[in-house]
Amino acid sequence: MFTALPATAAWSHRHARAGFEVSYFEPVEGSHRIEGASTAVEDGRTWFVAYDIAVDSAWRTRKARVTGRSAAGRRTVLLEADGAGHWQVDGEPASHLDGCLDVDLESSAMTNAFPVHRMLLPIGARAAAPAAYVRATDLSVERLEQEYLRAPDRGTGRCFDYAAPAFGFSCRLVYDASGLVLDYPGIASRMA
Numbered sequence: 001m002f003t004a005l006p007a008t009a010a011w012s013h014r015h016a017r018a019g020f021e022v023s024y025f026e027p028v029e030g031s032h033r034i035e036g037a038s039t040a041v042e043d044g045r046t047w048f049v050a051y052d053i054a055v056d057s058a059w060r061t062r063k064a065r066v067t068g069r070s071a072a073g074r075r076t077v078l079l080e081a082d083g084a085g086h087w088q089v090d091g092e093p094a095s096h097l098d099g100c101l102d103v104d105l106e107s108s109a110m111t112n113a114f115p116v117h118r119m120l121l122p123i124g125a126r127a128a129a130p131a132a133y134v135r136a137t138d139l140s141v142e143r144l145e146q147e148y149l150r151a152p153d154r155g156t157g158r159c160f161d162y163a164a165p166a167f168g169f170s171c172r173l174v175y176d177a178s179g180l181v182l183d184y185p186g187i188a189s190r191m192a
Contacts, residue, residue, distance in 0.1 A: 001120050002179035005032065009180050011109045011188040017042035021188065023110045030057040038107040040136070045071060047136050049107035056083055059118035061103040061132070068107075070137040077139045079103055079132055087132055089141050096143050097132045104131035104144055109181045109188035116160060117179050121150035157182055 005025040013019040019040025026033045037050040047070040054063040064079040080088045087097040102114040115129035126149040133144035144164060151159040157174040164170070174183040182190045 002117060003177045005178050005180070008192070009110065009190065010192040011181070011184075012191050013038070013040050013109075013188050015186045020191075021108055021110065023108075028054075031055055031062075032059075034110065036108070036110060038105075038136075040107065042136070045137065047107070049105065049136055049139075051105060051108065053103060053111075055114060055117075058083070059114055060101045061114060064103045064132075064134075066105065066134050066139055068136065068139045072138050075139045077134065077141060079134070079141065081132075089132075094132075094141065097141070100130045100132045100143060102129060102131040104133045104146070105136070106134060107136040109184045109190075112162070112173060112181050112184065113175070113179050115146070115148055116158075116175060119148065121148065121160070123150050123152055125150050 008024050011021045017040040019038060021036060021038040023034055023036035032055050034053045039048045049068045052065045056062050060083045061081050062083060067076045078090055085099040085101060087094040104111045119127050121127060129146045129148055131144050131146055133142050145166060147163045149161040151161050151172060153159060154174060160173045162171055162173045171185040173181055176182050
């Protein structure tokens with residue numbers, strides 16, 4: 001369904017915050033390693049988040065090391081998953097994340113690529129995609145219920161209707177041929 005990932009991609013944060021994100025993609029024996037960073041000013045507060053994420057050949061998150069800096073201080077969190085929906089956070093079992101197959105970073109537009117790659121939904125299909133959600137300012141980890149509905153394509157863009165009920169948020173996400181978000185309304189736009 002998707003073409004090969006580019007070597008790198010970048011997004012400009014929009015509306016909800018001002019800032020920038022850059023990601024680098026490295027194929028590793030049928031899986032992928034993604035390194036990147038986001039910086040932003042949001043509600044008058046600054047933050048920086050760097051990530052190193054490993055996904056397996058089915059696009060399930062297996063490991064994510066996230067490092068951040070904000071007014072709350074410096075922090076690093078390590079998430080590890082078995083690919084079957086069981087997680088550890090900093091080496092401790094995290095049963096509240098049971099059933100999640102993706103990590104979703106509040107600071108990142110890129111992480112919305114994981115569920116669409118993993119699920120490969122045909123047009124009209126809908127699926128739940130709960131995620132291990134990492135907050136930008138303090139790197140706290142919580143469960144985020146999400147849903148994706150594959151919508152008809154728009155030009156060359158692949159479209160998904162996205163919903164995160166906990167935030168009362170829904171929008172249409174537009175992806176490029178490689179499965180990276182081009183337009184995330186109110187959040188980010190792809191720059192490169």
